[in-house]
Amino acid sequence: MTAKNNRIVSGMRPTGPLHLGHYFGVLVNWVKIQEEHECYFFVADWHALTSEYADPRRIKGFVPELVKDWIAAGLDPEKCTIFHQSQVKEHAELHLLLSMMTPLGWLERNPTYKEIRQELIQKDLNTYGFLGYPVLMATDILMYKPGAVPVGHDQLPHLELTREIARRFNHLNGDFFPEPAAMLTEDSKLPGLDGRKMSKSYLNCIYLGEAMEDVRPKIMSMLTDKNRMRKSDPGDPEICNLFPYHKILTDAGKCEEIEAGCRDASWGCVDCKKLLVESMTEFLEPMQERRRKLEENPDLVWQILDEGSKKARAQAQENMEEIRDLLGFKY
Incomplete structure (x- = not known):
C-alpha cells in the first residue's frame, strides 16, 4: 500500500x-x-x-x-x-x-x-x-x-x-x-467445539455475546485427545481440540505446564477444561461488559x-x- x-x-x-x-x-x-x-x-x-x-x-x-x-x-x-x-x-x-x-x-x-x-x-x-x-x-x-x-x-x-x-x-x-x-x-x-471448522451451521461455536453460564458446559463437553481413555493415559496436546484454545487464551507459562501435564498424565482433561473456563471468562467478560452498555442504550x-x-x-x-x-x- x-x-x-x-x-x-x-x-x-x-x-x-x-x-x-x-x-x-x-x-x-x-x-x-x-x-x-x-x-x-x-x-x-x-x-x-x-x-x-x-x-x-x-x-x-x-x-x-x-x-x-x-x-x-x-x-x-x-x-x-x-x-x-x-x-x-x-x-x-x-x-x-x-x-x-x-x-x-x-x-x-x-x-x-x-x-x-x-x-x-x-x-x-x-x-x-x-x-x-x-x-x-x-x-x-x-x-x-x-x-x-x-x-x-x-x-x-x-x-x-x-x-x-x-x-x-x-x-x-x-x-x-x-x-x-x-x-x-x-x-x-x-477449531469448533467438535474439532471441525467453527461454524454456526455446525452448532459448534462459542459466541462473543454468550453468557458464561452457557459457555461453561460447552467447554466441559469439548472433545479432547481421543486416545486418553483414562486420566492415567498420557496425551498429545497437538491432536487435542482443547489445546489450541489455551495457546490463544491462556498465559504462555501456564500453557507449558498444561502441555507437560498432558504428556505425562499429571493433568487430566477435566483439569484442563476447568482452566480454560477461567481463561475464557477473563477474555470474554470485558467484551461482554462493553456490549451490555450498548444494550442499555x-x-x-x-x-x-x-x-x-x-x-x-x-x-x-x-x-x-x-x-x-x-x-x-x-x-
Missing part, C-alpha cells in the same frame, strides 16, 4: 451472532488496523439476501447485533467509519453498472461458488444474486477506492476478481479505480450506523458523479 492511499474497506454479512472464529480470524485484525488506516467497515445486509432471501425480515434484527459485537470487540466509531450497506444507495447503482461489463465466465469460475452451495445445501442458492454476488462485493470495495482490503487466503480469488473488474472498467472508460492490494490476515486457529447503535452511513454516502456520491461522467450518463 502506498502512503498516499491509506484507505481500507471490509464488511460482514448480518446473519447471526459472531463467534470466536470471527474474532480471531477477522475482528482482532480490524481493531489493529483502525489505529493506522482510514477504515470503512460496513454491515453487508444486501449480501445477506443471497442466502436469506426467503425470509429477509430476519436481517434487520441481525444488523444492530452485529454492530454491538464489533464495538464490544474493540472497533471505535471515533477511529473508523461503521456504516450500513443498504443505506448507501449508490452501491446498488454501481453494482448495476459493473454487472453490465463483467463477463459471465469470471463468475462461473469463482472457486467458492460451488463450495458455498455445497456447504449450505439446506438453502436454494440457484439464483442470479448468488452467482453475481462477487460483483456486489467488488462494488462495495471499489466504491471507496481503497489501497488495500484485509482478506484471508481463502478470499484471495474474490479480491482478484475485484481487481479484474477494476482493470476492465479502467480499460473501457479510462483510469479511475485503483486495484486494491490484499492485506493478508491469518485464519483463525480455533439501543438507540446509540443506530446513531453510529446513521452517522457512518452519511459519511460513507458522501464519499460514494462524489465518486458516482465521476463514474457517471466517465460513462456518459451524467444528464
Whole structure:
C-alpha cells in the first residue's frame, strides 16, 4: 500500500451472532488496523439476501447485533467509519453498472461458488444474486477506492476478481479505480467445539455475546485427545481440540505446564477444561461488559450506523458523479 492511499474497506454479512472464529480470524485484525488506516467497515445486509432471501425480515434484527459485537470487540466509531450497506444507495447503482461489463465466465469460475452451495445445501442458492454476488462485493470495495482490503487466503480469488473488474472498467472508460492490494490476515486457529471448522451451521461455536453460564458446559463437553481413555493415559496436546484454545487464551507459562501435564498424565482433561473456563471468562467478560452498555442504550447503535452511513454516502456520491461522467450518463 502506498502512503498516499491509506484507505481500507471490509464488511460482514448480518446473519447471526459472531463467534470466536470471527474474532480471531477477522475482528482482532480490524481493531489493529483502525489505529493506522482510514477504515470503512460496513454491515453487508444486501449480501445477506443471497442466502436469506426467503425470509429477509430476519436481517434487520441481525444488523444492530452485529454492530454491538464489533464495538464490544474493540472497533471505535471515533477511529473508523461503521456504516450500513443498504443505506448507501449508490452501491446498488454501481453494482448495476459493473454487472453490465463483467463477463459471465469470471463468475462461473469463482472457486467458492460451488463450495458455498455445497456447504449450505439446506438453502436454494440457484439464483442470479448468488452467482453475481462477487460483483456486489467488488462494488462495495471499489466504491471507496481503497489501497488495500484485509482478506484471508481463502478470499484471495474474490479480491482478484475485484481487481479484474477494476482493470476492465479502467480499460473501457479510462483510469479511475485503483486495484486494491490484499492485506493478508491469518485464519483463525480455533477449531469448533467438535474439532471441525467453527461454524454456526455446525452448532459448534462459542459466541462473543454468550453468557458464561452457557459457555461453561460447552467447554466441559469439548472433545479432547481421543486416545486418553483414562486420566492415567498420557496425551498429545497437538491432536487435542482443547489445546489450541489455551495457546490463544491462556498465559504462555501456564500453557507449558498444561502441555507437560498432558504428556505425562499429571493433568487430566477435566483439569484442563476447568482452566480454560477461567481463561475464557477473563477474555470474554470485558467484551461482554462493553456490549451490555450498548444494550442499555439501543438507540446509540443506530446513531453510529446513521452517522457512518452519511459519511460513507458522501464519499460514494462524489465518486458516482465521476463514474457517471466517465460513462456518459451524467444528464
